Amino acid sequence: MNPDHTHEVHCRSWVPGSTTHADFPLQNLPLGVLDESGGRIVVAIGDYALDVQAALHLQCLDDLACHEQHALHAHNLNDWMALDAHARRRIRHALFALLEHGNSAAQHGDRLLLDPRKHRMALPAHIGDYTDFYSGIHHAMKAGVLFRPDNPLLPNYKYLPIAYHGRASSIKVSGEPVCRPHGQVHTDEGPRLQPSARMDFELELAMWAGPGNALGDAIPLERAHEHIAGYGLFNDWSARDIQAWEYRPLGPFQGKNFASTVSPWIITADALVPFRRSAMARPADHPALMDYLNNERDQAQGGLDIQLEVSISTSTMRDRGLPACRLAQSHTSHLYWTPAQMLAQHTLGGCNLRPGDLMASGTISTPDHTGDGSLLEMTAGGVAPITLPSGEQRAFLHDGDEITLTAYCERPGGYRIGFGECRGRIICAAGRP
Amino acid sequence: MNPDHTHEVHCRSWVPGSTTHADFPLQNLPLGVLDESGGRIVVAIGDYALDVQAALHLQCLDDLACHEQHALHAHNLNDWMALDAHARRRIRHALFALLEHGNSAAQHGDRLLLDPRKHRMALPAHIGDYTDFYSGIHHAMKAGVLFRPDNPLLPNYKYLPIAYHGRASSIKVSGEPVCRPHGQVHTDEGPRLQPSARMDFELELAMWAGPGNALGDAIPLERAHEHIAGYGLFNDWSARDIQAWEYRPLGPFQGKNFASTVSPWIITADALVPFRRSAMARPADHPALMDYLNNERDQAQGGLDIQLEVSISTSTMRDRGLPACRLAQSHTSHLYWTPAQMLAQHTLGGCNLRPGDLMASGTISTPDHTGDGSLLEMTAGGVAPITLPSGEQRAFLHDGDEITLTAYCERPGGYRIGFGECRGRIICAAGRP
Structure with missing residues (x-):
């Protein structure tokens, strides 16, 4: 054949x-x-x-x-x-x-x-470990500005794909409700326990690990693509107020681990072959890639040509029969690192990937505000709420808000590779401490 | 009975x-x-x-x-x-x-x-998720001084048990070799790829989750002890140079995920009942516990009375027939948070624990240097190497060095509850990029 x-x-x-x-x-x-x-x-x-x-x-x-x-x-x-x-x-x-x-x-x-x-869909695989990268450079920049105005991108960013380990147990498939977490948040009067008041979404690409590697054996860049079985969409729900108080010095924990949502369909790496594209061009003042992250083939066709969208539907919108409203349109060309570079980095020190391990790309935003992959960016950290067609304003998510991520690849005169939906609705946190 | x-x-x-x-x-x-x-x-x-x-x-x-x-x-x-x-x-x-x-x-x-x-021992359980706390306050202080001399303990530390998610796939049982990772480290000439030159151990208590909770349901403090099935020892091997370069802003990743070692025997919570003790007394200038972390019974007997030890054996020592040499003696009384507080915090936002999930306490050090739970502390960040009985010096671990963690509970005239060994030997990283 x-x-x-x-x-x-x-x-x-x-x-x-x-x-x-x-x-x-x-x-x-x-x-x-x-x-x-x-x-x-x-x-x-x-x-x-x-x-x-x-x-x-x-x-x-x-x-x-x-x-x-x-x-x-x-x-x-x-x-x-x-x-x-x-x-x-x-x-x-x-x-x-x-x-x-x-x-x-x-x-x-x-x-x-x-x-x-x-029928209902289930999680496509048992997820052994879940890793969240930080490869959307415009998100890293725009979110970084909010925390460190003078120094948004930390010095390591352009040298290696940054990532942290996330929670596997709380990853749910599209359609499952997302419970607003209680947690400690910092207020002018000091820390307080309350339901998160700054609930956010994050638009990410999911990457499902293939065969993986034995502990101690790195997967070199030129083999990395064989170890990504497929792709999906990932919503890395974030409680910004909990995250802001807890995250130093060891990174996000309860600001993230209350729930994540992944899309049910695994778009195979093979289906995306015609939609490979070159890696993001590195500006002249960015450091050269180290050898282990540098491969001609990966630079030429290690990127992906995927259109991404986020939409919101509030309970008021649904009550009034209004359709979901698009919040952002982004694209995987805004990833600073290719999937193969992320996977090669992940295994560089010998860390073993197992089939079904899930990697997420980090939030994928455009340089401008048309494709902000989170409300944090869209609302400048909550200070500039957006207005929805229903007239409602949103700085962060309310109970009943439903966020849907979608994606597709398409060329004029060609066919469409759709990703299906990654959907979740915020529900009220009931009766905790 | x-x-x-x-x-x-x-x-x-x-x-x-x-x-x-x-x-x-x-x-x-x-x-x-x-x-x-x-x-x-x-x-x-x-x-x-x-x-x-x-x-x-x-x-x-x-x-x-x-x-x-x-x-x-x-x-x-x-x-x-x-x-x-x-x-x-x-x-x-x-x-x-x-x-x-x-x-x-x-x-x-x-x-x-x-x-x-x-016989060889296996991992006692399939580990779904692994979480590393930071509850050894003297370690947090002493390690913090090295990074932030003026501000070693961040403001959140005394309000909630800080933790991050670690890698489950690379946790191995005592006795398995530990491969020195390659990784990016920062040098005066900029970032460089090399085998870690600052390999360290961390002395931690392991806590094995019991039945756990459904996503969205917190486990309150007064029930938390029922959800810890047992305890063990955990060596959170750390590549300090890799960690120092990568960890901002999202926390440790490849500085840790190359390997961790857990002891094979699960000391049941029931066996430790006679060795419960009061929680660490909170100095008057520390903030009061929030209600959800405050429970009279937990304050009175939520702590543990466990003696901890670290020893080292180098290949030179083994060649000369010298016994392993004790590096540190510490104690679980130096944990700022009780196991129940850590577990209650973990589930506060609804994050689900599953049977077999592993939590580690964070490095447990004494206030002085007799019980430093890591070489980082013992050698002041590598600048003041220690001298072993063999005459060898160590700032960080060499290939062939074997670290063994042990622990026991004992009262005069009583019996001894030993934890067995948590042992691992550093081996050379072969042939990576």
Whole structure:
């Protein structure tokens, strides 16, 4: 099979709704897990979800090797992530063939296809460890200005991808409510315990680790891309008042660990191959990349061409039948570091990544204010509230506010690779101390 | 059964070597997991390890409820940790009865007892998330002086237990080698990639989470002690030069995530009941505890009376047949926050703890230099190397250096609760970028 076949624009599927303008055309084929029977692997296609287990039972995927089929029988995608890049690509090709127009599997459509609106999605994988990077340079700059007006970017920023470890247990899949946390905040009268009054979102790209490395073995930059199985969207909810009081000297903790939201569909690295782009151009006064972060191929095509959006819907807007309102439009070209550079840095000291580990990019903002990836930036730290079409003002999030992150790749005359939604609604923190 | 029976000094076991002066007398009964058959639960007793699965097969633990027996059949201790505090206590009583002098199980000694020297220990549990606190106030002060001479303790320190999330994947059990990490360090000529030249240890108490909480539900202070299943020792290896360059603004990452070492035996919370003590007295000029961190019972007996030690053995010392040399003696009374306060703080914002999550206390140092919990403190940041009995000097750790943490509780005329060892040897970082 021509390995580029799965990226051809003219290819069509027999599944209804899978046109090239939809989020999930034949060229996308993101994987997810239904929250039933302990977890069931599905593939988004058009308006439907392919039941992979049914496809295995119907022997539609018999060309796959035994261990590849086995990985798809699992209750989550960790075994799929543990496969090497070649095996994941063979699975993509097999799914593509199965769903391509003309395949005899179409006659089993009623057994193979599920209506995703009738099912809940689960987390796509068991997340061993979660790491949050800080690679959106405009966010780092704009958020840094609020804390350190004279020195927004710390000296290390341009030398290495900065990151910290986050909480894996509290990562929930899109659609789960987000409970406003209680915590200590600093006031003019001293620290006080209260529900956070400065709840914020952060627009981030999620990166799912592939096979990973043994403890002590670094993954060099030129192999790093093989170890990212796929991508998604990540909302790194932040309680700015809790974070501001707690974060020195050891970094964010309870300002973040009350909840994070990840999108349910894993957009495979293979689906994004046509949407690779060059890494961010480094201005002349920025330091040269060190050798271990410098690779011609990664500089030429290690970046990603993904459009990002954030929208908000308040309870008032929903009561009045108003649609969600777009807050920001950003793009992955604003990442200072490529995914491969982030992963190479992560393993540089020998830290082991395991299949299903989740990395997030850090907030991705544009240089101007049209693409602020957080309210912190949009409202200049809360002092300049924004006004929504409903007339409501927001400095930070109110209970009932729902934030939805979306993303897509598209070229004129081409097809669209949609990411689906990463959605969460703030609910009131009930009855804590 | 008298619930205090398991703490009586005169009680004796039929197992050889289990005298009250040994680390593992009948009153201790720590749980661990052998690294074989996928993991096998054992209990340390004297010079032996009780094979719990054998005890179940021999129907020596038939008084336990079915789900309690089931938890002991598992390949790790996560199911045991998930039990409520009453069930864990019933298991303790059953094990105590089984191993007490006069029990008929003694006749099956050869089937029940294993020689731990012939077996490797595994990690006692699957660690979902790992959190590192900063509750050793003298360490926070002494390390803080090195970074911020005028302002060693940041303003938040006395108001809440500070913590950050660490890396779970790279936590290894005692005895595993520790690979010196490569990383970026800052030099007078700018940042450089090299193996860390400032490798350090950190003496910490490990706390293993019990049943935990659902996301969004805080565990109040008065229930927090039920959610700590047991304790151990933790070496939070640190690459000070990597850490110093990377840690702002988001905290430690690669300065820590290359490896951590935990001791294999879980000293149960029940075994430590007689060694509870009052919380650290708060000086008059320290702020009063907020209500959610203030509980009469916790202040009276939420602390722990554990002696801590660090020793070093270099390859030169081993070559010359010299014994390991003690570097520090410290004590858990130097923790500014009790374990219950740390756990209550951790869940305050609704962050969910899961059975097997690991919390570490932060480095526990004495106010003076006899009990420095790290070389950073002992050598004033590396400028005043210490001299070992072999004549060797150490500012930071060399390849081949082995650090061992030990701990015990003991009262005059009483018995000893030993923690076993938390041991790791630095090995050379091979062939990275």
